[in-house]
Amino acid sequence: MDINLIIVAIYSYLLGSIPFGLLLTRIFLKKDIRTVGSGNIGTTNVLRTGNKFLAITTLTLDLLKGYISVYITIFYFESLTSLSALICFIGHIFPFWLKFKGGKGVATYLGVILALSYKFFFIFVIAWISLSLLFRFASLSSMISTLIVFLYAYFYEINNSVLILFIFFVMILFTHKENILRLKSSTENKIKL
Numbered sequence: 001m002d003i004n005l006i007i008v009a010i011y012s013y014l015l016g017s018i019p020f021g022l023l024l025t026r027i028f029l030k031k032d033i034r035t036v037g038s039g040n041i042g043t044t045n046v047l048r049t050g051n052k053f054l055a056i057t058t059l060t061l062d063l064l065k066g067y068i069s070v071y072i073t074i075f076y077f078e079s080l081t082s083l084s085a086l087i088c089f090i091g092h093i094f095p096f097w098l099k100f101k102g103g104k105g106v107a108t109y110l111g112v113i114l115a116l117s118y119k120f121f122f123i124f125v126i127a128w129i130s131l132s133l134l135f136r137f138a139s140l141s142s143m144i145s146t147l148i149v150f151l152y153a154y155f156y157e158i159n160n161s162v163l164i165l166f167i168f169f170v171m172i173l174f175t176h177k178e179n180i181l182r183l184k185s186s187t188e189n190k191i192k193l
Contacts, residue, residue: 004077004080005080005083007077008073008077008080008083008084008087009083009087011069011072012069012073012083012084012085012087012088012091013087013088013090013091014091015065015068015069015088015091016065016066016069016087016088016089016090016091016092016095016108017091017092017094017095017096017097017102018061018065018095019041019095019097019098019102019103020041020057020058020061020062020065021033021040021041021042021043021045021046021058021062021103022034022041022098024046024054024057024058024061025046025049025051025054028051028054029049029051029054031049033045033046033049034098034101036048036049038178040103040104041098041102041103042058042062042103042104042106042107043055043056043058043059043062043106043107044138046058058107059107062092062103062107062108062111063107063108063110063111063114064111065088065092065108065111066085066088066089066092066107066108066109066110066111066112066114066115067111067112067114067115068111069084069085069087069088069111069112069115070084070085070088070111070112070115070116071115072084073085074115081116081160082160082161082163082164085112085115085116085164085168086164086167088108088112089105089108089109089112089168089171092105092108093105093171093175103175104142104172104175104176105168105171105172105175106142106146106172109146109168109172110124110125112168113149113165116161117157117159117161119152119157120149120152120153120161120165123145123148123149123152124145124146124148124149127141127144127145127148127149128141128142128145131144131145132191136190136191137179137183137188137190137191138191139176139179139180139182139183139188140179140183140188142172142176143169143172143173143176143179143180146165146168146169146172147169149165149169150162150165150166150168150169153165154166
């Protein structure tokens with residue numbers, strides 16, 4: 001087996017699996033974020049603690065781990081970039097530290113696509129803000145924005161990102177399956193603007 005593949009898989013997973021939301025709320029609020037709101041360790045649930053600074057910090061750090069993982073891979077193991085992106089994302093969703101119960105992956109996905117192409121990042125951000133203002137559902141905005149990034153890459157970019165962006169879209173649908181059910185039953189929480 002290729003040693004480079006093993007190296008990339010290990011550091012990508014370990015970076016992705018760092019549960020910043022859990023660590024920050026434990027350190028600064030003396031709370032276990034898994035007992036708050038949805039029980040998720042991500043930015044949206046950290047925001048439910050009422051601490052916007054910790055929520056922004058969680059978003060930033062979860063984004064950075066995706067960015068750093070892919071950036072390192074582009075620099076040293078360019079042919080394994082898609083693998084690194086995927087493994088880091090999987091690490092966030094299924095961290096072994098937390099019995100494979102992690103976040104939904106949107107912030108880490110943002111970091112990954114920023115490393116892949118700043119265009120993907122800005123398309124997602126603009127789409128997410130627009131959809132959030134229109135519908136006021138963070139989950140719906142995330143899912144549709146991920147689809148928009150994939151469609152943009154499919155129709156306008158000639159590179160190797162299309163397949164990995166499609167996989168991300170499918171996985172983000174998977175991590176938001178409970179949100180989809182709540183959206184269908186009109187019980188999903190809206191963003192308070």
